[in-house]
Amino acid sequence: MRANGVTAHAIPREPGYGCVSLTSLHNQATMIGAALPTVKPGMPEIPGCPARGRDRDILARMASWGIYVHIPFCPYKCSYCDFDSGVYPKPMVVAYLDALKQEIARASAPCEAEALVVDTVYFGGGTPSLLDPEHLDDLLRTIRRRFAVCTEAEITIEANPGTITAEKARAWRQLGVNRVSLGAQTFSARELEMLGRQHTVEQVGESVALLREVGVENVNLDLILGIPGQDLASWEQTMDRLFALRPTHVSVYMLEVHEGTPLAAQLARGLLVEPDEVLTVRMYEQFLERAVAEGYEHYEISNFCCPGFASRHNLKYWSDEPYLGFGCSAHSYDFRERRWNVATPRAYVQAMRERGEAVAGRIPMTEQRRIEEALMLGLRRCAGVDLVAFRERYGVDVLQRYGAQLAPLGEAGLIEIGGGFLRLTRKGLVLANEVFAVFV
Template sequence: MDENTGIYLHIPYCRSKCRYCSFNSHAGREHEISAYLDALRRHISSMADHPWCKQRIFSSLYIGGGTPTICESNALAELVAGCLAAFPFSSKPEITVESNPNSLSRDTLIALRQCGVTRLSIGVQSFDPVDLTILGRVHSTDDASAAFFLSRRAGFDNVSLDLMFGLPGQTAKSWRHTLESALALAPEHFSLYELMVEQGTPLAGMIQRKELSLPAEDEVVEMALVTDTLLAAAGFERYEISNYARPAFACRHNINYWENRSWLGLGAGAVGSLSGMKITNVADPALYIQRVTSGVAPYSAMECLCREALFRETVIMGLRMIKGISITDLEQRFGFSPKTYYGKEMDRLLEKNLLVITDDHLHLSQQALPVANQVLSRLV
């Protein structure tokens, strides 16, 4: 059976919507949560009987949002336990739950540990109060530290912190302060994202109206250098463009995603990839509840990619990883070699030292990491 398979489960509710957020998340609709969890349980039960799922051993479960820990602690724990019982999982699966500092309580953390959650991801974003205000976060820096210590006392020994850089008004000095504050907590993992200003968000409007301004490009480059210096000195390995981990703490669920393996997507707006078949669920939670409760499949789109499209997608996603992607694995999975398939374009990228081949792996060079998106766009 294929063990390179994960499950993504989406909880699309938040207490408030952050100014930068364009994800499928909804504030002020907490009254739907009970019905939504019921619908998720129905969806889980339905998919557990699907022949595709019965032929797999699942190695990871990732509960994302939104803010999953906005749910009542026992209800969330029962959902996790129900999912673990419904599907065939490996003996030691990685079970991650996303959270925000102001949504974590002792009872929630204990309930999650007891139901089998092994990994916690906390959306801190910054240890600078000014940054938090600009982003529209509703927690304080003290809340972030308190949430981390609570997770430790509850027994979590695998905690990841999400942080953001390139924020309006942020400097390399203030970013260093955030990183040093986060490192002082000694987590096992960091996800460090450069701000992407998404059209239609309140933050985009504030920037367009010149109420806020983004840092200069050279300042953002300096932030990246600060990141590499501090995290390397603290023993973290950069294993993906935005992700750093201590040895043995890389996120297995996300590696499966970057290797373009298979995963099942459950919940409103979740996307799954079942042996190359991309399935997207309806985004609106109320419509998702209605469809699942009525016994109607909650899909909004299905796409079966051809072999060449899957190959290109696998190359682009795999190159986000620092080690890159195995050329032999690509040939075995798709029957294509990157050099043969891309021809002169691949030769140009190799000649310019933007791509490198090391021990059967095609990967971005160190100089290409800051401009990774531009390099990858040439391989679409």
């Protein structure tokens, strides 16, 4: 449903941060981090980042978890999409949903037979809004039987404009869905056609209004930057129409063109013009300026929200919190490891039938890997990494351990420190992947 990949573009920083230059970070760690306690040999292990399995089990039981459920079905294939999603016959859909319920039911707590506390559930795809309400009800009932789902849990479903009816929206609300993510992508009819999208510009507004009528106020709109032929005029039009709708949340993604897609073939034949990178950055800067002026908070590289409406589920990914993924291609993280399922719906159904699980691979989470991933993902948030809190949670003084790697980034103007937070600069947000490469 979404564009592949997440853009890391420029943002205007508010003045008055009082940032400390990191030009000589490695040699100035003591000065910059004067308020930070240092890590000394022989210090006891910090429970926040336990290396031993038993300690990580305790940590997992104390946490609030997120659940992601992947629904790979779509009414059509977008020209830019390289996901294993599309139109499947009804028997395959039924078999896939049965396999999902089997996987959810077989999920076990990390250490004991006790229900994990869940405070976010996210149905992604694909186009989950294609599901009949009774199928969604069946999945949610299975989740609630197996897990302790909080009364105030954030429950999100992704949807395409044009696939939502009043009856379906009311059913979602009754089932507890309180957040909907709409794949608007653009408010230009020409650009929608180029992307192979089959909804109209008008259907975006109609879907938002319909959701509000039934009581779903928390609505995200996805936008895509870097569409061939996109220009400042069409982007201005998209911003005008988007902010007129006042969604509570907006995600802005960079279009990535993958081999084998119709869009890639059109570009290769010269039928479309590659998007201009400088122009795309300028459009993103315009969006940032407009979003701030409209009262939105920029809280992550590609995400903006009205105050109090940040995506609680996605924050788990950037905050080293655990989550379980069900369905093909779904990923899970439980402090011990990252694991992922087989990629295709057919392989998923077959795996669940033959071996009762669909895991395709695992990466053990060593202490070092967990710390470095926490740094990398934490830097995605615009507030950055709280250095004191990081030290308390992981037992690591970031400036002491990683000063040598961070110093060149400071000299290049990609990172800065202000108010005890390590964060990306405006330039760093443009070149975020260069910063993240230090921890990969």
